[in-house]
Structures are given as C-alpha cells and as structure tokens.
Amino acid sequence: METSNTSPDRTRAILAGFIIDLVDFILRGPLGLYLGFPVGCILGILLGRFIGMTWTRSYILGGAAGIYCTIPGTFFLPLGTLAAILAAGKLR
DSSP states (O other): OOOOTTHHHHHHHHHHHHHHHHHHHHTOTHHHHHHHHHHHHHHHHHHHHHTTOOHHHHHHHHHHHHHHHHSTTGGGSOHHHHHHHHHHHHOO
16 A cells, blocks of 8 residues: 555545535534534634645635535535545645
C-alpha cells in the first residue's frame, strides 16, 4: 500500500465532508430552514481552516455548506462526503 505525505490531508478532507453531511442530517426538516445556513456557514469555515484551506476558500466552502444544509431533502444524499472523496483523490 502506497503512503504519501498528503495522507492526513485526505483523511481530514473526507472527515470534514462527513461532518457536514452529519450536520445536514441533524438539521433536516424545518429546523434546517432556519438554522441550516448559519450553522453550515460557520462549520464550513472552521472545517476549511481545519483541512488547511486559505481564508478565502474557507469562506467559499462555508457559503456552499450553508446552502447545502439549508436545502430541504439533501440529508438523503451524502454529497459532502462524496465531494470530499473526489477532492481528496486529486490531492498530491
């Protein structure tokens, strides 16, 4: 099995996507319409910094996470985890 210096980065990215999906699941229904955007934004910014993104990219991730956590019905789709897995595959 091949290991590299970016293995922790990949793990952190996938963990961040999983956490966003978990919060989206917790905030399903009417609760997500009210709290999804602010909670998703704050969490996205913090997770962006956790995985080593710049502040600008963290703010973009925060906005995307906020929108994702606000949209009804997305708790069925693990899009945060899937996006993180695809992005982690491109880390070198």
